[in-house]
Amino acid sequence: MSSAITTLLTGYAFLEGPRWHEGRLWLSDMYTHQVLSVTADGGDPRVEARVPGRPSGLGWLPDGRLLIVSMRDRLLLRREPEGTLVTHADLSGHAIGHLNDMAVDRHGRAYIGSFGFDLGAAEPPRPASLLRADPDGTVTEVADDLWFPNGCVITGDDVLLVNETLGNRITAFDIGPGGVLGNRRVWARFGDLPGEADLGTVLAQVVVGGDGSALDADGGLWVADALHARLLRVLAGGTITDEIVLPTGVFACALGGADGRTLFACTAPDFDEHARSNAREAAVVALRVPISAAETPALS
Template sequence: MNRINAEPFSTPLTEHGEGPVWLGERGLAVLDMLAGDVLLVDSAGRLTDRIHVDVVAAAARPRKNGGLVVGIERGFALLDTKNVIESHIECWDDRDVRMNEGATDPWGRFWCGSMANNLTPGAGAMWRLDPDGTTQRLFDQVGCSNGLAWSVDGHSAFFVDSLSDRIDRLTFSPAGELTGRETHVDLGGIGFADGLTVDAEGGIWLALFDGGRLVHFDAAGTADAEIVLPVRQVTACAFGGDNLSNLYISTSRYAMERPEPLAGALFVARPTVGGLPVPAFAG
């Protein structure tokens, strides 16, 4: 298996870093998830802003006309171009269930999946925020919603329920409606699957929480490369930088018994294949 090097991109910035996303000239957004904060980091790895949005900040994506859409503890928040919260949208009232990772689709809608705080199997669901502000509960029986990213052609998406030990492929109609779900990769117990991203050739980079690495699967689903980090709790990854050629990696120091000096820092690697632009939320 090919091994690619990673290097620190920032100092430790988060307790539980998650969900990096490239914002172009604004640099990188990354989440301190359980602090409920969105952090903005410039192209040199320097923290430029920390925005508190809720008890939980589960996922963030840019909006078409500026600002951010964020998955929060029990729903969604919209931030304007000055990072001020415009609105909160609550989807449920059970405090034992919270959002956990999401992404925008090619039709400009924002998806975010939920999980029980105690990881009860099947207690979560996949939700979608549409540009008009309405929400839909798309499917249930989610254990721990994690990586979500669309394919190169936009006709399908790759989704991780960390309790399922697999990467699933979701398929869509031409109008963007969910039509099917099947196993894309059986992970075979390689570790606790966390965030993922898709590269320009249809391969998948998958973070393994508590595994200290990311694994790459080619378009056919075969593992062919890895990135090993000096921290165990590797959470998510996203392409960014010039030509989307950098792979930014978030890490966590949450509940660590043995502190690691670089846990909570961002890392960067440079695979031979770069990434895809992130669709903006159309609302």
């Protein structure tokens, strides 16, 4: 596939969690502690929220209120209609390391990953759990043994897909009554699971470091490969149909625009916290793809 890549936004710290919602692209700029939104061409930028604990995954409740993952304090925040932020759920007693990305289902249940170890201190990686925060704030561990559970999406038939950035795989779960996850399986495998090793050794073993992702209408999953500066379109079973190599790191993506066929991607030179905190080199790029975004399941 060949498509021109255009730059929509520049001058940010580290952009993550892109979502197309109500005609705008929403993003978290982690190290400036802001949630932003812009139009499809990068215009009319708005600061939607300020999150001192570092914003990451974004989602919406059925009534339209915004949910924001606050990474460092391991909270899920909710933006009220007047704009104030309140604690929606406290995950600090369940998560190890920082919180990560999130997907919200049609009932307002949020599925949230965590690092599982201290990435900033270069601790040896360990498997982590996936947590579910219900609309009443109840937090439940719904899956374990996930290697850095990161970008996640929910399909129209209620299947949760979770990128395991350090696990060389995408794992699928059926979402059952009450948000219980079942029928766990490997949706795509790219290599072996890491063994007991230091962070550098594990990173060197990663074939596809799946970070943020976006689902298209034909069941393909666009994956930002955070360790190899590329966007991949992956099918169930692991077939890669498209590869787009970028000149810099890419860490998340979303499908949107008026017809759902614009692929937005969040780029930066690397994911080093110190470097990104002290520079403004992150950007959003966009390209046109032939298959539109999957329809979001109707809220009920």
